[in-house]
Amino acid sequence: MDKVCIKFYANKVWSCGETYESLMWYDKTTEKPTLEKMNELYELLLIDEMREKRNQLLKESDFRVLPDYNKDKELWIEYRQKLRDLPTIWVKGMEFPEKPS
Numbered sequence: 333m334d335k336v337c338i339k340f341y342a343n344k345v346w347s348c349g350e351t352y353e354s355l356m357w358y359d360k361t362t363e364k365p366t367l368e369k370m371n372e373l374y375e376l377l378l379i380d381e382m383r384e385k386r387n388q389l390l391k392e393s394d395f396r397v398l399p400d401y402n403k404d405k406e407l408w409i410e411y412r413q414k415l416r417d418l419p420t421i422w423v424k425g426m427e428f429p430e431k432p433s
Contacts, residue, residue, distance in 0.1 A: 334348040355370070
């Protein structure tokens with residue numbers, strides 16, 4: 333829960349541990365978010381984290397699709413396409429595509 337609070341409620345006053353029950357809401361400007369809202373925000377956080385990792389993997393493999401790169405270029409193109417497709421098919425716990433060896 334603390335990761336959700338840090339990302340979505342950084343400007344509010346709270347203290348938090350790993351569970352909803354540990355969330356102490358001190359902010360007077362808004363009510364404490366419900367467990368359902370926190371779970372919804374957690375899902376959004378996971379999607380953001382997946383996109384960040386996906387973007388990093390794409391960045392790390394950019395050079396492998398340059399015109400003068402020849403080793404297994406087609407495999408890298410396929411891998412990168414799988415990474416780009418990931419946000420449309422991703423579900424929590426899904427593994428990232430395996431890099432070509």
